[in-house]
Amino acid sequence: MTDTTTTAAPADAKVKKMTAVEAINLALHDAMEADAKVLVLGEEVADPQEGGVMGVTKGLSTKFGEDRVKSTPISEQAIIGAAIGAAVGGYKPVAEIMLMNFVTVAMDMIVNHAAKLRFMSGGQTGVPMVIRTMTGAGFSTGGQHSDYWEAWFAHAPGIKVVAPSNPDDAYGLMRAAIDDPDPVLFIENLPSYWTPAPVTKQIIPIGKARIAREGSDVTVIAHSLMVTHSLAVAEKLAGEGVSVEVIDLRTISPWDKETVLASVRKTDRAVVVHEAVKQFGIGAEIASVITEELWGTLKRPVERVGAAFSSVPFSKPLETAFAPQPDTIAAAIKAALA
Numbered sequence: 001m002t003d004t005t006t007t008a009a010p011a012d013a014k015v016k017k018m019t020a021v022e023a024i025n026l027a028l029h030d031a032m033e034a035d036a037k038v039l040v041l042g043e044e045v046a047d048p049q050e051g052g053v054m055g056v057t058k059g060l061s062t063k064f065g066e067d068r069v070k071s072t073p074i075s076e077q078a079i080i081g082a083a084i085g086a087a088v089g090g091y092k093p094v095a096e097i098m099l100m101n102f103v104t105v106a107m108d109m110i111v112n113h114a115a116k117l118r119f120m121s122g123g124q125t126g127v128p129m130v131i132r133t134m135t136g137a138g139f140s141t142g143g144q145h146s147d148y149w150e151a152w153f154a155h156a157p158g159i160k161v162v163a164p165s166n167p168d169d170a171y172g173l174m175r176a177a178i179d180d181p182d183p184v185l186f187i188e189n190l191p192s193y194w195t196p197a198p199v200t201k202q203i204i205p206i207g208k209a210r211i212a213r214e215g216s217d218v219t220v221i222a223h224s225l226m227v228t229h230s231l232a233v234a235e236k237l238a239g240e241g242v243s244v245e246v247i248d249l250r251t252i253s254p255w256d257k258e259t260v261l262a263s264v265r266k267t268d269r270a271v272v273v274h275e276a277v278k279q280f281g282i283g284a285e286i287a288s289v290i291t292e293e294l295w296g297t298l299k300r301p302v303e304r305v306g307a308a309f310s311s312v313p314f315s316k317p318l319e320t321a322f323a324p325q326p327d328t329i330a331a332a333i334k335a336a337l338a
Contacts, residue, residue: 015198015199015200016198016199017196017197017198017199018167018196018197018199019167019193019194019195019196020164020166020167020170020188020189020192020193020194020195021054021055021056021193021194022167022199023167023168023170023171023174023199024056024132024170024171024174024188025055025056025057025058025059025060026171026199026201027170027171027172027174027175027178028040028056028057028060028094028174029059029060029063030175030201031092031094031174031175031178031179032060032064032068035092035178036068037090037091037092038068038091038092038093038094038178039068039069039070039086039091039092039093039094040057040060040068040069040070040093040094040096041069041070041071041072041079041082041083041093041094041095041096042057042071042072042079042095042096042097042098042132043071043072043073043074043079043096043098044071045057045060045061045069045070045071045072045096046060046061046066046069046070046071047059047060047061047062047069048061048071049071052096052098053098054134054190054193056096056132056188057069057096076097076102076103076105076106077105077106077109079095079096079097079106080095080097080106080109080110080114080131081106081109082095083095083114083129083131084109084113084114084117084127084129086129087114087126087127087128087129087183088117088125088127092128092129092130092178092179093129093130094129094130094132094178095129095130095131095132096132096133097131097132097133098133098134099133099134099135099145100133100134100135100147100148100149100187101135101144101145101146101147101149102133103131103133103149103185104149107152110131110153110156110159110183110185111153111156111159113127114127114129114158114159114183115127115156115157115158115159115182115183116157116158117158118158118182119157119158126181126182127182127183128180128181128182128183129183129184130174130177130178130180130183130184130186131183131184131185131186132186132188133185133186133187133188134187134188134189134190134193135147135148135149135187135188135189135190136148136189136190136191136192136224136225136275137191137275137307137312137319137322137323138190138191138319138323139190139191140314140315140316140319141312141314142312142313142314143311143312143313143314145312146312146319147276147311147312148187148224148274148275148276148307149276150163150185150187150252150253150274150276150282151276151280151281151282153185153253154252154253154282154285158182158183159182159183159184159185159253160177160180160182160183160184160185160206160207160251160253160254161184161185161187161251161252161253162177162184162185162186162187162206162250162251162252163186163187163189163223163224163249163250163251163252164188164224164250165189165192165212165222165223165224165225165226165227165228165248165250166192166195166197166227166228167195167196167197167198167199168197168198168199168200168202169204169210169248169250170188171199171200171201171202172200172201172202172203172204173186173204173206173250173251174186175203175204176203176204176205176206177206179203180206184206187224187252189224189225191225192224192225192228195228204250206251206254207251207254207255207256208250208251208256208259209247209248209249209250209251209255209256209259209260210247210248210250211245211246211247211248211259211263212227212230212231212246212247212248213231213234213244213245213246214245215234215243215244215245215246215267216243216245216266216267217242217243217244217267217269217337218242218243218244218245218267218269218270218271218333218336218337219244219245219246219247219260219263219264219266219267219269219270219271220233220234220244220245220246220247220270220271220272220273220329220333221247221249221260221270221271221272221273221286222246222247222248222249222272222273222274223248223249223250223252223274224274224275225275226273226274226275226305226324226329227246227248229273229324229325229326229329230244230246230273230329231246232326233326233329233330233333234246236326236330237330237333242333242337244333245263245266245267247259247260247263252282255282255286257289257293260286260290261289261290261293261294264290264294264298265294265297268294268297268298268299269298269299269300269336269337270287270290270298270302270303270336271302271303271304271305271329271332271333271336272286272287272302272303272304272305273304273305273306273324273329273332274305274306274324275306275307275323275324276306276307277306277307277308277309277310278304278305278306278307278308278309279306279309281304281306283304283305283306284304286302287302287304290302300335300336300337300338302336303332303333303335303336304332305324305328305329305332306324307322307323307324308321308322310322
C-alpha cells in the first residue's frame with residue numbers, strides 16, 4: 001500500500017501557523033539557502049517591485065541578491081525560455097507566471113521544450129524547473145484571470161502538475177518540486193492564499209495523495225480549494241448520518257491511483273470535484289479509471305462536479321453560479337448515495 005501521509009513532525013518541533021503566501025515564501029527561502037543553484041525569476045519578484053503581485057517572493061532578493069531573484073520584463077515567453085535554458089545549464093529555476101491564464105502564452109515552450117527534452121535527448125537531459133502560477137474564481141477578476149487549465153498540462157507527458165490545498169502542503173510540495181529532476185507546474189489558489197494553518201516544514205513526495213478525512217459511505221476526490229469545500233460538506237453531512245471520505249489529490253499528474261482506488265473499494269461510491277470546467281477535465285480521467293478498475297463493485301456511477309462550460313464570468317452572481325459551491329458538491333454526494 002502506498003504511504004499517503006507525510007512524516008510526522010517531531011513532538012518537540014515548533015509548528016507555526018502561516019498562510020500559503022508565507023509557506024511558499026519560506027519554502028523558496030529554505031531551498032535557496034540549501035542550494036545556490038536555486039533561482040527565482042518572474043515579473044516583479046524582486047523587492048524593488050514588492051516581491052510579486054501578492055508578495056510571495058518578498059524579502060528573497062534582499063537576502064539572496066537580484067542575481068538569484070530577478071524581476072523580468074512582462075514577457076511570459078522570455079521568463080519560461082530563460083528558465084528552460086537555466087535548467088539545462090545546471091540550475092534549478094523557479095519561474096513565476098503571475099496568473100494561470102498567462103501560462104498559455106508560453107505553452108509552446110513548456111510542452112514542446114521543457115516537457116519533451118528528456119524524451120528527445122534519450123534521457124540524457126532533464127529540465128529541473130518549477131513554474132509557479134496562481135488562479136481561482138471568487139474575486140470577479142474575469143475570464144482572463146481565473147481559469148484552471150490543469151487538464152491541458154496533465155495531458156502532456158514529461159511535466160508534473162501539483163495543486164496544494166493548504167499551507168503545509170504548499171511548503172512541502174514546493175520543496176519537492178524544486179528537487180524534482182523534471183519540470184513541475186505548481187498551481188496556487190488565490191482565494192486560499194490568506195487562510196492560516198500549521199506548517200510542519202515536511203517535504204511531501206510528488207504523486208502521493210492525502211486522506212483529508214476518513215469515511216465509509218462515499219469517497220470525494222478533490223484538489224486545491226475544492227478540498228476545503230468538500231471537507232465543509234463532509235462535516236455538515238456527518239450531522240445527517242453520512243460518512244464522507246475526502247481525498248486531497250495534492251498531485252494531479254501523476255495522480256495517486258492506489259490511494260483513490262483503495263478508498264473507493266471501501267465505499268463503493270465516488271465523487272470527483274474540480275474547479276475547472278467539467279467537460280474534458282481531470283475528473284473524467286479519474287472517473288474512467290475508477291470505472292475500469294472497479295466495474296461490478298460500484299453501487300452507483302461516478303459523479304463528476306466541475307464548473308460550467310463557460311469563460312469565468314466577471315459578474316459576482318454569475319461567477320458564483322459558474323464555479324462549484326458546497327451545495328453543488330453536497331448534491332453530487334447525495335446523488336452518489338441514491
